[in-house]
Amino acid sequence: xxxxxxxxVGLLLxxxxxxxxxxxxxxxxxxxxxxxxxxxxxxxxxxxxxxxxGIIELINFAHGDLxxxxxxxxxxxxxxxxxxxxxxxxxxxxxGFALIGSMLFCGTINVLIERFAYRRLRRAPxxxxxxxxxxxxxxxxxxxxxxxxSTPRQWPTVIPHGDFVVAGxxxxxxxxxxxxxxxPLLSVLTYVVNKTKRGKAMRATAQDQDAARLMGINVxxxxxxxxxxxxxxxxxxxxxxxQSVGTTNYNLGFQLGLIAFTSAVLGGxxxxxxxxxxxxxxxxxxxxxxxxxxxxxxxxxQTVVFTIxxxxxxIKPAGLLGKVTTEKV
Amino acid sequence: xxxxxxxxxxxGYLIAVAAxxxxxxxxxxxxxxxxxxxxxxxxxxxxxxxxxxxxxxICALGLNIxxxxxxxxxxxxxxxxxIGGYCAGWFMSEFFYQINLHxxxxxxxxxxxxxxNFWGVLLIGGLVCAFFGILIGGPTxxxxxxxxxxxxxxxxxxxxxVFFNGDDIAGFNLSNGTKGITILxxxxxxxxxxxxFDFGYKFIIFVLLAALMVFISLxxxxxxxxxxxxxxxxxxxxASMMGVPLMQxxxxxYAVGAFAGGLGGVAFAxxxxxxxxxxxxxxxxxFLLAMVVLGGMGNVWGVIxxxxxxxxxxxxxxxxxxxxxxxxxxxxxxxxSFTFLLFGLVLILMMLYKREGLIPESRLRLILHExxxxxxxxxxxxx
Amino acid sequence: MALSTNNVxxxxxxxxxxxxxxxxxxxxxxxxxKSVVSLIGPNGAGKTTFFNVITGLYKPSSGTVNYDGxxxxxxxxxxxxALGMARxxxxxxxxxxxxxxxxxxxxxxxxxxxGILATIVGTPSQRxxxxxxxxxxxxxxxxxxxxxxxxxxxxxxxxxxxxxxxVARALALNPKVxxxxxxxxxxxxxxxxxxxxxxYKVRAERDVAILxxxxxxxxxxSVSERVTVLDQGEKIAEGTPDEIRSNQRVIxxxxxxxxxxx
Numbered sequence: 003x004x005x006x007x008x009x010x011v012g013l014l015l016x017x018x019x020x021x022x023x024x025x026x027x028x029x030x031x032x033x034x035x036x037x038x039x040x041x042x043x044x045x046x047x048x049x050x051x052x053x054x055x056g057i058i059e060l061i062n063f064a065h066g067d068l069x070x071x072x073x074x075x076x077x078x079x080x081x082x083x084x085x086x087x088x089x090x091x092x093x094x095x096x097x098g099f100a101l102i103g104s105m106l107f108c109g110t111i112n113v114l115i116e117r118f119a120y121r122r123l124r125r126a127p128x129x130x131x132x133x134x135x136x137x138x139x140x141x142x143x144x145x146x147x148x149x150x151x152s153t154p155r156q157w158p159t160v161i162p163h164g165d166f167v168v169a170g171x172x173x174x175x176x177x178x179x180x181x182x183x184x185x186p187l188l189s190v191l192t193y194v195v196n197k198t199k200r201g202k203a204m205r206a207t208a209q210d211q212d213a214a215r216l217m218g219i220n221v222x223x224x225x226x227x228x229x230x231x232x233x234x235x236x237x238x239x240x241x242x243x244x245q246s247v248g249t250t251n252y253n254l255g256f257q258l259g260l261i262a263f264t265s266a267v268l269g270g271x272x273x274x275x276x277x278x279x280x281x282x283x284x285x286x287x288x289x290x291x292x293x294x295x296x297x298x299x300x301x302x303x304q305t306v307v308f309t310i311x312x313x314x315x316x317i318k319p320a321g322l323l324g325k326v327t328t329e330k331v
Numbered sequence: 332x333x334x335x336x337x338x339x340x341x342x343g344y345l346i347a348v349a350a351x352x353x354x355x356x357x358x359x360x361x362x363x364x365x366x367x368x369x370x371x372x373x374x375x376x377x378x379x380x381x382x383x384x385x386x387x388x389i390c391a392l393g394l395n396i397x398x399x400x401x402x403x404x405x406x407x408x409x410x411x412x413x414i415g416g417y418c419a420g421w422f423m424s425e426f427f428y429q430i431n432l433h434x435x436x437x438x439x440x441x442x443x444x445x446x447x448n449f450w451g452v453l454l455i456g457g458l459v460c461a462f463f464g465i466l467i468g469g470p471t472x473x474x475x476x477x478x479x480x481x482x483x484x485x486x487x488x489x490x491x492x493v494f495f496n497g498d499d500i501a502g503f504n505l506s507n508g509t510k511g512i513t514i515l516x517x518x519x520x521x522x523x524x525x526x527x528f529d530f531g532y533k534f535i536i537f538v539l540l541a542a543l544m545v546f547i548s549l550x551x552x553x554x555x556x557x558x559x560x561x562x563x564x565x566x567x568x569x570a571s572m573m574g575v576p577l578m579q580x581x582x583x584x585y586a587v588g589a590f591a592g593g594l595g596g597v598a599f600a601x602x603x604x605x606x607x608x609x610x611x612x613x614x615x616x617x618f619l620l621a622m623v624v625l626g627g628m629g630n631v632w633g634v635i636x637x638x639x640x641x642x643x644x645x646x647x648x649x650x651x652x653x654x655x656x657x658x659x660x661x662x663x664x665x666x667x668s669f670t671f672l673l674f675g676l677v678l679i680l681m682m683l684y685k686r687e688g689l690i691p692e693s694r695l696r697l698i699l700h701e702x703x704x705x706x707x708x709x710x711x712x713x714x
Numbered sequence: 715m716a717l718s719t720n721n722v723x724x725x726x727x728x729x730x731x732x733x734x735x736x737x738x739x740x741x742x743x744x745x746x747x748k749s750v751v752s753l754i755g756p757n758g759a760g761k762t763t764f765f766n767v768i769t770g771l772y773k774p775s776s777g778t779v780n781y782d783g784x785x786x787x788x789x790x791x792x793x794x795x796a797l798g799m800a801r802x803x804x805x806x807x808x809x810x811x812x813x814x815x816x817x818x819x820x821x822x823x824x825x826x827x828x829g830i831l832a833t834i835v836g837t838p839s840q841r842x843x844x845x846x847x848x849x850x851x852x853x854x855x856x857x858x859x860x861x862x863x864x865x866x867x868x869x870x871x872x873x874x875x876x877x878x879x880x881v882a883r884a885l886a887l888n889p890k891v892x893x894x895x896x897x898x899x900x901x902x903x904x905x906x907x908x909x910x911x912x913x914y915k916v917r918a919e920r921d922v923a924i925l926x927x928x929x930x931x932x933x934x935x936s937v938s939e940r941v942t943v944l945d946q947g948e949k950i951a952e953g954t955p956d957e958i959r960s961n962q963r964v965i966x967x968x969x970x971x972x973x974x975x976x
Contacts, residue, residue: 061477122683128476130682132404133624136617137678144671152668256613260488263481301496308485315478316470547834554833554844555819555826558812562820565809572769574795574824574887583830 011313022294031171033293034286039177039246041285042184046239047262048269048277049191050112050232056272057208057228058124063135064115066259067142068233072108072240073250074149076100077157080245086160093160097245101183104237111142112233113226121222139256146252154251161245176246187238188278191231195274204228208272257304261288264311270324279322284310340632348538351381356531374651376643378530379602384642385537386599391622391638392544392631393591398620399629400557401584402564403472404480407487408619410467411460411589413494413611415596418456420512420606422447437519449518449601453540456593464589465582472581487616495608506608513605527604537598541635544591548631551587560584561629614674618645621677627688636690641677645670721780722747722890722923723768723799728777730763730947737763739947740777745891745923750913752926752934755944756967761927762804764944765895769801770794782890796824800884801893804927806876810869814860814879817868818851821886851886857919858882858912874905878912885920892916893925898933906930910937935959943967 023030047069054062079100080086086093115138123131162175195201203224206214215221243258244250265284269276288307292300314321355378358364390412397405420426423436425444436446447455471482493500498508506512517524518536525532551557559580562570571577600606618641626637653666681688721744730738738760745751753761766772768779770791778787786794800821809817826847828840855861858878863871868879877897884892894913898906910933917924928934934941935955943951943958945967951958958964 059477061481119679119683126682126686127402129398129402129404129628130686132477132480133620134679134682136406136620137675137682140617140671140675141679144669144675147668147671152665260484264485267478267481302492305489305492308489311485312471312482315474315482319474319478550834550836551830554840555823555828556830556833558816558820559823561812561816562809562823565811566807568771569803569807569809570820571791572771572795572801573821573883574792575820576790576792587830 011317018296019290022290022296026295028170029293029295030290031169033289035171035173035177036293037286037289038282039174039180039285040289041265041282042180043239043243043246043281044258044262044265044285045278045281046184046187046235046242047258048265048281049188049274050236051263052266052269052271052274052277053228053232055266057204057225058120058131059128060120060131060135061263062120062232063132063259064138064142065112065232065236066255066257066262067139067146068108068112068255069236069240069243069258069262070146070250070252070255071111071142071149072104072237073244073254074146074240075107075237076104076241076244077155077250078149079103080160081157087158089160089162097160097241101238101241104241105234106237108237108240109230109233112229112236116226116229121225139259142255143252146255150250150252152252154249157244157248157250159245159248180242180246183238183242187235191235192274194231200224200227260304261307264307264314267311267321268314270321273321273323276321276323344635348535352531352534355381355534359530374654375647377647378534380643380647382530382534382537382602383599383646384639385534385541386595386602387619387622387642388541388635388638389537389544389598390592390595391619391626391634392541392548393588393595394619395588395623395626395629395631395634396548396551396560396591397584397588398623399627399634400552400560400564401581402476402560402628403581403584404476405483405585405588406480406613406616406620407483407485407490408588408592409611409613409615410487410490411464411592412596412599412615413491413606413608414460414463415456415593416600416606416611417494417506417512417596418459418593419452419515419597419600420506421445422452422455423449423516423600424512424514426507426512435519437516437524446516449516449597453594453597456597457590458593460589460593460596461586464585464592468582468585472578472585484613484616487613491608491611494606494611497608506606509608511605511607515601515604518601527601533602537602540594540598544594545631545635547587547591552631556580556583564629614670617674617678618642621674624681625677625689627690630688630690633688633690637688641674644673649673720747721745722782723925724780725764725768726778726780728764728767728774728779730760730767730772731775737947738767738774738944741944741947741949742777743942743949745925746940747890748917748921748923749939750917750924750926750937751940751942752928752938753942753944754928754931754934758946759944760947761944762895763947765801765893765927769799769893792824795887798887798889799891799893800887800889802877802880802884802895802897804895804899806873806880808868808876808879808883810867812868813865814855814868814871814882815848815851815864817879817883818854818886819847821883822847822850825888854882854885855879858885873900874908877901877909881912881916885916885922889922891925892922893927895927896929897926898928898930903932906933909933913937 047066050065051062054060054065080096084096086096119134119138120131123134161179164175166173195204203214203219204227206217206219207221207224211221261284262281265281266277267280268283269278269280284307287310288303291297291306292303298306359372359378390408394405394408397403422445425442427445428443430445431443432445433440434446434451435448437448438446467483467486471479474482494506495509497506498504517526518533520532525536559570559575562573562575563577563580567577622638622641623634625641626633626635649666649669653664656666657663723745725741725743728738728741729736741764753764755761763772767774770786770789774787778785780786781794781797781799784797786797809820812820826843828837828843832840852861852864855864858881860871860875860878860882863875868876871879898909901909913924914937916922926934926938938955941953941955941958942949943964950963950967951961953961
């Protein structure tokens with residue numbers, strides 16, 4: 003029954019895509035490119051969810067809001083502290099420093115959150131850290147309100163906004179910059195987790211904290227490190243979002259955080275490749291839904307994403323690349 | 332012993348209810364009331380805030396059954412509030428003007444639309460919500476607790492969006508979209524009709540609804556179902572090994588919790604005399620959660636106090652304090668925005684330092700089980 | 715084999731596979747009515763896995779479980795429990811923030827008939843049912859010797875009393891089979907002896923067969939009528955305590971294990 007449910011959903015999806023592809027091929031390609039671009043942003047955020055969930059089995063509800071703070075930090079860094087308003091060399095250099103700054107900023111906040119809240123609740127019933135994370139999300143949103151104001155705010159951007167046209171499909175320079183920044187970050191992350199000693203410690207801690215401790219791994223340090231990486235990625239995403247969209251708002255993190263979380267679940271939470279895959283898929287599906295001729299359109303965007311989330315959790319809770327876990331007695 | 336302690340709570344509430352009713356039914360509208368007292372009441376305890384806080388009490392008690400009793404984290408409770416509200420909108424107004432259906436309604440028979448009696452709509456709202464609770468819980472309650480939190484959160488986002496965009500669902504106007512549905516039928520009590528501004532009488536009706544939820548909570552807690560909920564909260568696996576069917580028991584918690592959400596939704600709709608999609612946002616789910624957490628998960632009396640307190644702070648306390656503060660010191664600080672800080676801190680600090688709540692169930696139950704000596708001790712300790 | 719006698723529980727040809735690992739391999743095992751039997755074996759021999767199959771927590775890869783004439787292989791745990799298969803846990807799993815008597819009432823859940831509306835209204839039959847089950851809970855608590863703690867939170871009881879409460883809770887299911895998973899873990903020899911006497915008492919006064927998983931050989935040998943030995947997922951011996959004591963394969967399994975690791 004579960005298999006047939008999954009294939010039914012898949013079939014409907016394919017029919018929908020097929021009809022649209024035949025009806026408007028160029029538009030299809032266009033919205034796919036836009037979707038992939040958003041998907042890349044979602045991937046950076048989704049990785050933070052997946053890293054943290056992988057290591058301490060906590061849905062860090064505050065992660066999306068951390069991303070929002072990253073976007074605000076970047077805005078202030080570039081526009082207010084360094085007065086860069088145009089796309090020129092000085093602007094690009096500031097952009098580079100803003101990237102480092104935002105990553106450090108969000109990484110630090112994330113480590114502090116773990117240190118002063120989640121760590122104390124590691125042995126508590128699961129409800130406690132979850133509720134704390136929700137509270138943390140509100141706290142960060144409060145900082146967002148005070149920093150940004152309670153209405154959306156427009157910012158000048160310093161990255162080039164020109165377009166290329168490839169076979170009738172417009173590809174903006176922003177998309178290229180997103181790829182230029184995100185791809186190296188993702189490769190470094192993969193390298194760190196899979197090839198370094200720290201990464202090994204992370205994987206060991208994720209499997210069994212007590213055993214890892216017995217093997218001489220500093221569990222607290224490893225968890226802090228994980229939060230630092232997750233936070234840094236959110237910081238990078240914040241900068242990229244702010245520079246590509248140009249608007250910030252205090253509740254930005256709520257929506258994007260949920261989309262990113264959905265991506266992580268779709269890919270199989272705890273699985274790094276899964277998070278990236280899920281994010282790209284969600285980005286594309288969202289792009290298609292928002293831009294295709296036969297679709298529900300943007301005002302149902304969130305409903306579409308959440309319906310996907312609920313469907314995955316019901317049909318295949320382990321996600322596309324994840325593993326099923328059972329409870330120990 | 333158990334009875335006497337409970338009687339104290341009940342007596343306390345009855346006195347408070349009577350006092351508030353007298354103030355708002357007779358004193359407040361009375362022309363002779365000194366202007367200072369009138370202004371004070373209007374600023375610090377306006378009748379709408381009192382009634383609204385009771386709506387929060389009703390819903391918080393429902394959420395308490397899900398979170399406090401059964402230990403299932405529900406972050407989308409606002410969905411039930413919304414569904415209950417729209418039930419009121421659909422069945423107690425002229426919205427569906429194409430139809431002319433009256434069922435013991437409180438308006439003239441010639442009025443178009445569906446006009447079901449308020450008490451009937453309460454039941455409908457509750458049952459529709461219970462149905463949706465089972466619908467969403469059925470496939471998802473199998474999931475691990477943290478996934479459940481996310482699914483409910485998604486549900487809490489989808490439902491309001493459906494209403495928000497619901498003015499054109501394949502050509503059908505389900506919810507009137509952003510304009511909302513306004514002007515609901517008055518509440519019939521005997522021969523009298525209670526309109527939106529009869530605060531005093533509506534207060535009594537809301538108190539009765541809250542009391543109904545208290546009664547249901549306490550009765551269920553003492554019976555077979557309540558024990559099964561608690562057992563699942565304490566140790567799910569052991570509970571199933573002792574013959575407790577997990578799915579069925581969790582579903583019933585969801586259904587009862589959702590029922591309360593429906594009651595609250597209908598009540599809230601009559602309170603604001605309408606339903607507006609944009610009012611049902613995520614914050615409400617979190618406010619309710621904070622009320623349950625603050626009062627002590629599973630403790631009915633604690634949750635009531637938590638709900639009254641936080642709802643008052645949110646609707647009145649903070650803005651009133653802000654106005655007073657800004658007037659006095661000539662500042663222009665936006666105090667209502669501090670709700671985020673407040674609710675965030677409540678959740679975090681309670682979880683870190685006082686997970687059992689301000690009035691924890693365990694202590695209360697210890698009081699109930701042991702002699703008065705213990706009661707003196709605890710009351711001293713809490714001071 | 716002694717399978718022809720009246721087995722209240724019979725697990726036939728049970729295999730359990732986790733990924734590539736064969737945790738239990740083709741084990742057949744029966745519990746005669748009102749008997750006391752033990753399941754022993756070195757760590758990782760598959761005892762607890764086998765336990766979990768019987769109680770429905772795991773589904774076996776192959777084989778069937780028959781309890782009192784019902785095929786329970788594919789039933790969910792709560793249904794198996796409701797039929798009268800009761801267990802305790804290796805690391806005590808009581809409902810800590812519920813009173814001792816409430817712990818027992820939870821186990822009676824499947825016997826109670828009152829619905830949700832009857833509970834809210836408090837119909838006479840619901841009140842009667844509640845009163846009767848409470849009386850029964852008190853009676854069982856008295857039987858296991860912790861009647862005075864009826865109104866106390868489970869988590870406030872002493873370790874030994876918590877073990878007793880777990881047995882009491884299991885008895886509240888009205889079981890025909892009682893599965894005890896390392897009940898004397900963490901007890902000193904005197905406490906273990908008291909517990910042995912308690913097991914005898916339970917068997918004598920409550921019509922129940924007892925299956926014991928135990929590490930303490932002294933307990934196993936003194937209390938069991940029959941002992942089954944598992945090693946690396948396979949049944950390597952079965953017989954009376956005396957037969958097991960002198961069985962060469964059993965000695966090897968234990969000594970070999972002792973040599974290999976610590």
